[in-house]
Amino acid sequence: MADLEIRNLHVRVEDREILKGVDLDVSKGEIHALMGPNGSGKSTLASTIMGHPSYEVTEGTITFRGEDITEADPEDRAHAGLFLAFQYPVAIPGVSVANFLRMAINTRREDPINVKDFRTRLQHAVDLLDETDSGLDIDALRTVAEGVNKLHAELGMGALIITHYQRILHYVTPQFVHVMMDGRIVIEGGEELVERLEREGYDPIREEVGARA
Numbered sequence: 001m002a003d004l005e006i007r008n009l010h011v012r013v014e015d016r017e018i019l020k021g022v023d024l025d026v027s028k029g030e031i032h033a034l035m036g037p038n039g040s041g042k043s044t045l046a047s048t049i050m051g052h053p054s055y056e057v058t059e060g061t062i063t064f065r066g067e068d069i070t071e072a073d074p075e076d077r078a079h080a081g082l083f084l085a086f087q088y089p090v091a092i093p094g095v096s097v098a099n100f101l102r103m104a105i106n107t108r109r110e111d112p113i114n115v116k117d118f119r120t121r122l123q124h125a126v127d128l129l130d131e132t133d134s135g136l137d138i139d140a141l142r143t144v145a146e147g148v149n150k151l152h153a154e155l156g157m158g159a160l161i162i163t164h165y166q167r168i169l170h171y172v173t174p175q176f177v178h179v180m181m182d183g184r185i186v187i188e189g190g191e192e193l194v195e196r197l198e199r200e201g202y203d204p205i206r207e208e209v210g211a212r213a
Helices: 042-049 074-080 097-106 115-125 137-155 191-200 203-212
Strands: 004-013 016-026 031-035 056-064 159-163 176-181 184-189
Touching: 004 042, 016 031, 016 042, 016 056, 016 159, 016 184, 031 042, 031 191, 042 056, 042 159, 097 115, 137 159, 176 191, 176 203, 184 191, 184 203, 191 203
Parallel strands: 031 159, 031 176
Antiparallel strands: 004 016, 004 056, 176 184
């Protein structure tokens, strides 16, 4: 059984169905990439996994570590160990990244970690992540990728990277690649699928899917 299991997920916003039967498994230690053109349903899937109230699940289930969380509140999903990192994070006045991370970790601990111990552990974890705001976008991209790779290697973190760009996947190598179009995952594969998308774009896959329909 996978840590995160999504089965036949249908989701609508108001009167529009966006997800039309998504199946996806992600386990600890696995790096997955979910790709697709704009409007394919990627962001809707991410928001639904985290329990955003604007997205109505009309059919299917989301299970995390053996527990059905389809109707769970967002805070309950976070307590279970499910987190979403945003592409464009919003700054919250008075809340530092370090304090946010410490609070997130403490939701999973019986004995809360104190500030001094946490800062020591944080410094050790981010030795490769200094100067995150220096230089161009590509430098920030490498920084994020190094963080994902480090957490994956040292802690066995499972990750689902949701993107319509291939660039970040030059630095983080996914074991599993899923392509979403029109609210469905239409093709799956490995790293070779990223290379194919880089060469050909999404149109040939869209034509294949249309031919199979």
